[in-house]
Amino acid sequence: MYAAIGIVILLVMVFGGFAITGGALGPVMEAIPHEMLIIGGAALGAVVAGNSLHELKAIGGGLGKVFKGPKHSKQDHVDAIVLCTRLMKILRSDGPVALESHVTDPANSPIFAEFPKILANKALVALICDTLTLIVVSSGTLEVHAVEDVMDHSMKTHFHEMSEPQHALQNLADALPALGIVAAVLGVVKTMGSIDKPPSILGAMIGSALVGTFMGVLLAYGIVAPLAGRLKQVLDQDEMIFQAVKQVIIASLHGWPQPLVVESARSGLGHSFRPGLSELLDALRGR
Numbered sequence: 697m698y699a700a701i702g703i704v705i706l707l708v709m710v711f712g713g714f715a716i717t718g719g720a721l722g723p724v725m726e727a728i729p730h731e732m733l734i735i736g737g738a739a740l741g742a743v744v745a746g747n748s749l750h751e752l753k754a755i756g757g758g759l760g761k762v763f764k765g766p767k768h769s770k771q772d773h774v775d776a777i778v779l780c781t782r783l784m785k786i787l788r789s790d791g792p793v794a795l796e797s798h799v800t801d802p803a804n805s806p807i808f809a810e811f812p813k814i815l816a817n818k819a820l821v822a823l824i825c826d827t828l829t830l831i832v833v834s835s836g837t838l839e840v841h842a843v844e845d846v847m848d849h850s851m852k853t854h855f856h857e858m859s860e861p862q863h864a865l866q867n868l869a870d871a872l873p874a875l876g877i878v879a880a881v882l883g884v885v886k887t888m889g890s891i892d893k894p895p896s897i898l899g900a901m902i903g904s905a906l907v908g909t910f911m912g913v914l915l916a917y918g919i920v921a922p923l924a925g926r927l928k929q930v931l932d933q934d935e936m937i938f939q940a941v942k943q944v945i946i947a948s949l950h951g952w953p954q955p956l957v958v959e960s961a962r963s964g965l966g967h968s969f970r971p972g973l974s975e976l977l978d979a980l981r982g983r
Contacts, residue, residue, distance in 0.1 A: 699762050702922065706919065728911065732911060759923070780824060787828070823851065824941055886901060933969065936965050
């Protein structure tokens with residue numbers, strides 16, 4: 697929502713400021729479609745050439761995240777911590793055999809069924825279930841640091857894939873000023889081919905060419921780069937739930953008391969998504 701509001705403010709202030717200071721919007725608006733055809737077409741071609749179909753779809757999904765915001769709410773973080781804490785309690789009190797049915801078939805697990813939004817997050821469920829399945833099949837003999845290394849590697853791969861759209865948008869932002877120059881140079885070439893025209897016509901043609909540079913810079917630093925930055929913020933916030941899950945599992949394997957396990961996971965969350973310790977403990981008690 698704020699991304700859309702910001703873009704509207706940007707356009708109003710830039711073009712409104714230009715008009716208020718005496719600039720004529722007519723020639724600019726007349727030139728924009730032609731310049732955008734060159735800049736936008738070149739940008740689109742560069743993005744298609746530099747990415748696979750999977751990554752192109754991911755870029756579209758990334759733009760959606762910019763306007764939708766983080767995927768997980770405060771309650772989702774509470775649910776993830778409570779879910780993992782309950783699973784680790786089963787492992788500690790009843791043993792690997794009692795945990796096996798929950799982590800090998802989470803879709804039919806009564807514990808996972810209590811948290812449908814968490815269950816719908818395939819990557820998060822895979823991290824939980826794959827890690828705990830390793831512990832189950834090893835009968836709990838794995839060293840804690842080895843489990844932590846495996847989880848870190850899995851999360852690193854997932855986060856790298858999730859960040860590809862952000863990198864693509866940032867690369868596009870870096871390229872747009874140069875593409876604006878390409879459009880401007882073509883405009884100058886066109887102008888030089890009409891050098892025998894009256895000054896009024898040449899001035900309009902030169903002005904049209906300069907609109908290309910203007911649009912390239914405006915798109916790069918006013919729209920695409922901020923969108924890339926916002927996408928990074930959203931992705932960073934979406935990673936927090938994975939870190940919380942990891943912390944619950946690792947702290948539990950270390951044998952920490954449950955309140956300390958919960959606090960270690962809670963304290964790593966951002967302030968906008970961090971529940972209170974009493975709230976988490978009450979959720980664990982089923983209140």
